[in-house]
Amino acid sequence: MNKTFWGPTNLVYINIYAGEQLNGLIWVNGHLQSEKTAATKWPGLGQWTPGLFGNFSLITFADLATNVQDLLTNFTVSLVGAHLNTSQLSNVTSTLVVNQNVPAVSTFRPVIYAYDAVTLWEGYACAIGITMIGVIVGGYMLYRNGVAGEMTFSQVLVTTRNPTLDKICEGDGVGGKYLTDRVRKAKLKYGLLEPRIGKMGLGTEDEIHSTG
């Protein structure tokens, strides 16, 4: 490792730049405190207690001996992350940051799956519960209807065969905006239309028979 120490100019200026964060003063001005230092924004200074009218009433100083040392240490080490545009530099004979080969220890952290019965059953119980509700409702409806319906045109065709509906629709063959209120306001119900032959379909409320 190169043991060449920093040049005097750099030492003087790093001292000034670190000092910029600390120099200045805080004093009691009458009953109020006045500040003329950036150190009030430095967390290492201590703990301020806010007072009236936005002033600070009390400060409990921290361990400044340690914190000031740490400030310059952190400042110096942070220069490693400096992003300089070297094309703007003219009077320099070296650079602020250099690359160095060092041994690095890398740790691979694989994804690990751990079995937990409670977590597993939380997910499964939700899925099974919702599925069971669907199965029960679907089974009951299948029992009531006696057949599994489809969303096909044929299904619509057979469930709307009803002379009463034909009569209601008479004269409204074009549909669309020409539909009459008679058709629009007709109250229909799906159910057992003709008990004798077990025909299910749409009809007026008084046409549909109970299947119970």
Add this chain to the structure above:
Amino acid sequence: MSISNTTVPVLAPLDNFMGLGVERPVVSVVQAIGQGVSAGFRVLPWASPCGANCSYTFSFVGPAYRCVELGPFLSTSINITEIQDDLFGVSPPALNSSLLYWAAVDNGNETRPAGLLILYDSLNHTLKCDLYNATYTTAVSYMNNEQTVQNNIELHNPIFDGIQY
């Protein structure tokens, strides 16, 4: 776990480098880093050169403070008037209990190291921080790209007469 040679950024030996006081772009960047470190009270992290979970150690020379608590200001032998010319900063309005905090950069002389002088807690405390050349051994580790830095600092010689650069 694997060990491999990795290229990492380290602080250059700033022996002939004049940038910290001369080159405007360098000064701006360094001052901004100083403000960031002060506000965050920690090392400003840099991107991992070795992956999300890794660690490495490097050494470099740099400046460091050695701070000593000297106790109540009035019991010290520090004569502010004598050293006033070497101080960089705002002068204290009065040296009495109304002075809660006062800090100045001390550029030092032939017999007094450069550094910082801080009087605080109504003159009940005097902190003198001397500037040293030091060797840093810095261990950097990343866990899920979160950086942690630990420094081991070996102090060498104090810096005298900093103003005579």
